Amino acid sequence: MHNLSKSKIIAYRQCKRRLWLEIHKPELRDDSASETVFQIGNQVGEIARQIYDPENIGIVIDVQGLGHGGALAQSAELLAEGTVPLFEAGVTIPGALAYADVMLPDLSDGTLRWKMIEVKSSTSVKDYQCDDIAVQAYIASAAGVKLSSISLAHIDNSFVYPGDGDYQGLLKESDLTAQALSRSDEVKEWIDGAQAVAALTEEPDVATGPHCNTPFTCGFCDYCNRDKVWPEYPLTSLPRLSRKNRELLESLGIEDLRNVPDDYLSEIQARVKEHTASGTVYFDAAGAAADLAPHGFPAYFLDFETAMFAVPIWKGTRPYQQIPFQYSLHILYENGHLRNPCLLDLTGNDPSENFSRFLIRFCDTQGPIFVYNAAFEKRIMRELAARFPDLAPALHALIGRVVDLWPIARNRYYHPSQHGSWSLKTVLPAAIPELSYDQLEGVQDGGMAVAAFMEAIAPATTVERKLEIERQLISYCELDTFALVRLYQFFTGQQPNSLANQP
Numbered sequence: 001m002h003n004l005s006k007s008k009i010i011a012y013r014q015c016k017r018r019l020w021l022e023i024h025k026p027e028l029r030d031d032s033a034s035e036t037v038f039q040i041g042n043q044v045g046e047i048a049r050q051i052y053d054p055e056n057i058g059i060v061i062d063v064q065g066l067g068h069g070g071a072l073a074q075s076a077e078l079l080a081e082g083t084v085p086l087f088e089a090g091v092t093i094p095g096a097l098a099y100a101d102v103m104l105p106d107l108s109d110g111t112l113r114w115k116m117i118e119v120k121s122s123t124s125v126k127d128y129q130c131d132d133i134a135v136q137a138y139i140a141s142a143a144g145v146k147l148s149s150i151s152l153a154h155i156d157n158s159f160v161y162p163g164d165g166d167y168q169g170l171l172k173e174s175d176l177t178a179q180a181l182s183r184s185d186e187v188k189e190w191i192d193g194a195q196a197v198a199a200l201t202e203e204p205d206v207a208t209g210p211h212c213n214t215p216f217t218c219g220f221c222d223y224c225n226r227d228k229v230w231p232e233y234p235l236t237s238l239p240r241l242s243r244k245n246r247e248l249l250e251s252l253g254i255e256d257l258r259n260v261p262d263d264y265l266s267e268i269q270a271r272v273k274e275h276t277a278s279g280t281v282y283f284d285a286a287g288a289a290a291d292l293a294p295h296g297f298p299a300y301f302l303d304f305e306t307a308m309f310a311v312p313i314w315k316g317t318r319p320y321q322q323i324p325f326q327y328s329l330h331i332l333y334e335n336g337h338l339r340n341p342c343l344l345d346l347t348g349n350d351p352s353e354n355f356s357r358f359l360i361r362f363c364d365t366q367g368p369i370f371v372y373n374a375a376f377e378k379r380i381m382r383e384l385a386a387r388f389p390d391l392a393p394a395l396h397a398l399i400g401r402v403v404d405l406w407p408i409a410r411n412r413y414y415h416p417s418q419h420g421s422w423s424l425k426t427v428l429p430a431a432i433p434e435l436s437y438d439q440l441e442g443v444q445d446g447g448m449a450v451a452a453f454m455e456a457i458a459p460a461t462t463v464e465r466k467l468e469i470e471r472q473l474i475s476y477c478e479l480d481t482f483a484l485v486r487l488y489q490f491f492t493g494q495q496p497n498s499l500a501n502q503p
Contacts, residue, residue: 002198003068004100004191006135012194013131014218017206019197021220027218040121041308044276045101047167047311048153049087052102058085063099072097079103079145082112092141096191098139106148117122117173118452119383121310123157123173123320128215131231137180150177155310163315170311170319193473194441199282210243231256233276238269238417257420261413268410279488281430290411290490295403297334302327302363302371302486304380305477314350316387324380325351328477329362330485336496345471346466348457353391355385360394367401371482372424374404405487412491422481432486440479442472449476 002008002023012019021028049058059078063071068090086103118133120126129152137150156172197204202490208225210219235246238257255262262270275282296495306322308345317323325346331339341362345351359381363369371427373379381399386394410422415430425445428435438445443452454468455461489496 001197002097003092004096004194004198006096006132006139008198009187009190009194010128010132010134012197013128013190014214014216015211016193016197016204016208017224018218018220019194020204020488021201021223023198024203025223028223030222031219031502037121042309044121044155045119047170048117049387051166051167051171051387052104052117053085053087054305061086061090061099062417063088063090064208067374068097071099072428079114079143082114083108091140091145093142095195096139097137100136100140102153108148110148113146114140115149115151116147117151119171120152120154121154121373122408125154125176126215127185130176130179130406132189133176134180134183135190138184141181141184146442147181147256149175150180151175153474157319158311160318161312161315167311199469210247233257233416233419235260237276238265238272239420239422240266241269271414272420275414279416281416282414283410285491285493286483289407289493290491292488293411295370297332298330299402299488300363300367300369301330301332301481301488302369302377303477303480303484304377305446305453306380306471307450312353314457317350317352322380323350323352324355324384326449326473327355327359328474328481329359330478330481331362332485332488340478340481342472342474342477346456346470348459352384353388356388356391360391360398363398364399365397368403368489369398369401370403370405370410372404372487373406373482374402378402405484405491409487422479428483428487430461431482431490435479435483435486437476437479440472440476442468443476447472 004012008019008022009021020422025176027319034382039377049060061071061075066074069182071088072090072092078084078086079374082105085105088099088100089103090097092098102115102117104115104117106113106115116137118129118136120129122129131152133152137147140147151173153171153173156170161167161169161170169348185386208221214494218224233256234243235255235257246449249255249260249264253317257273260269260273262273265273269305271282296415304324305326306324308320308322309317310319312319312321314323326342326344328340329343330340333339340357341352343355345354378399381395388395404494406422409427413427413431417430418426425437428437443449452469452473456466456473461469486496488494
C-alpha cells in the first residue's frame with residue numbers, strides 16, 4: 001500500500017493516469033507552470049504564520065529537514081500536547097497523509113481540540129479547494145485529532161496594506177466545518193480508488209481532454225499527447241469559439257478549422273477560415289487608413305509593464321493590484337522624427353507616483369496616444385488617478401486621448417500565421433516580419449518581464465545582474481512601442497522615414 005499524500009489524492013480526482021504517472025514516472029512531469037504558483041503559496045504561507053502567531057511562539061514542522069517519518073512523529077507529539085500554534089503539522093492514517101497549513105489549539109470547552117485552517121493564495125473559495133480541505137479533515141479526524149473547526153483562509157483583495165509589516169486583515173476565513181466533515185464517505189472512496197490505481201503495474205489508458213486543464217494544467221500533458229497528430233489549423237485557432245461548439249464539432253469528427261461548416265461561424269471566424277484555407281492575407285488597407293485619418297501629430301505610442309503581488313509590499317496597495325514599474329513611449333512627429341523617452345524603476349520602492357508624473361510630463365497635452373488593447377492602459381491610469389488625486393485631472397486627460405490599434409488590426413487585417421489571435425506578438429511578425437521578439441536577449445514577453453523585475457528588486461540580486469536586467473527590460477519595452485509605430489505606418493500606408501530612430 002502506498003502512503004498517498006493529499007496532493008496525490010487530489011491528482012487522482014483530476015485523472016487516474018496523472019496519479020499513476022505521479023507515482024511511477026514523476027520524471028516525465030513538466031513543473032515549469034507550477035513554479036510561480038508555489039512561490040506565491042510560500043509567500044502567503046509565511047504571512048499567515050505572522051497573522052496566526054503574533055506572539056511568535058508557534059512551531060513550524062520542517063518536513064524537508066526531518067523527512068516524512070520525523071515530521072509525522074514530531075507532529076503527533078505536538079498535537080497531543082496542544083500548547084502552541086503549529087504550522088505544517090502532519091497527520092497520517094494507513095494509506096494517506098496530509099500536512100495542515102495552520103493548527104491552532106482550542107481549549108474553549110475544557111478539552112483539547114484544534115482549529116484547522118488551510119491557507120490559499122486565491123481571492124475566493126474554489127470548488128477544488130473544498131475537495132482539498134475535505135481530504136485534510138478526513139485524514140486528521142481518522143488519525144484521532146479532534147477538530148473544533150475547519151476553515152479556508154484566502155486573500156481578501158479589498159485589503160489595503162497600511163505598511164510597517166502589518167498584514168492583519170489580508171486573509172479572510174470561510175468556515176467549511178460542516179461541509180468538510182459531511183464528505184467522509186466520499187473521501188474514503190477517493191483514497192480507496194487512488195490506492196487501486198497506484199497498485200496498477202501498467203499505466204491507465206485515459207484519453208486526453210478538458211480534464212487535463214481542470215482545475216490546473218497537468219504537468220504530464222506533453223507526455224500524454226506525445227503521439228497525437230495535431231491538425232495544422234486546429235479548432236482552437238478559431239477566435240472566440242465556445243467550448244460547447246468546439247466539443248460539438250469534435251464529436252462530428254471535425255478537428256481542422258478549414259473543415260468547419262460556415263453555418264457555425266461568425267463573420268470574423270468565417271474570415272479566418274477563408275484566408276486560412278486559401279493561404280491568403282486579408283488587409284483592408286483603405287479601411288485601416290480611414291480609421292486612423294482623424295488622428296494627427298505628434299502621435300504617441302505607449303506601453304506599460306506591470307507587476308502584482310499576492311502579498312502587497314508597498315503602503316496603499318492591494319493584493320494582486322497591477323503596479324506599473326515601466327513604460328516606453330515613442331513620439332512620432334509629422335516630419336518622421338521619433339523620440340523614445342522611457343521610465344524603468346528598479347529601486348524596490350513603489351514606482352507608481354514617479355511613473356505617473358513622468359507619463360504626464362512626456363505625453364504633454366495634445367496628440368493621440370496609441371496603445372494596443374486600450375482597456376489595460378486605461379484601467380491602470382484610472383487606478384493611478386484614484387491613488388494620487390492631485391494628478392487625477394492630468395491622468396484622466398491622457399485617458400481621453402487614448403486610441404486603440406487592436407480593433408483596427410482585428411477588423412482590417414488577418415494572416416493565417418496568427419492562428420486566430422490578434423495579440424501584438426502574432427500580428428507584428430505577420431505584418432512587419434523584419435521585427436521579432438525572438439531577437440531580444442533574455443526578456444521576450446510580459447511574463448518574463450515581470451519575473452525579471454521581481455529578480456531585479458530582490459535584495460540578493462547583484463548590481464551586475466540588475467544592470468543586465470535593466471538593459472533587457474528597456475529593450476523589450478522599447479520594441480513593444482516601436483512595433484506600434486511600425487504597425488501605425490503599415491496601416492496608414494506610410495514608409496518609415498529615414499529620420500525615425502529604431503530602439
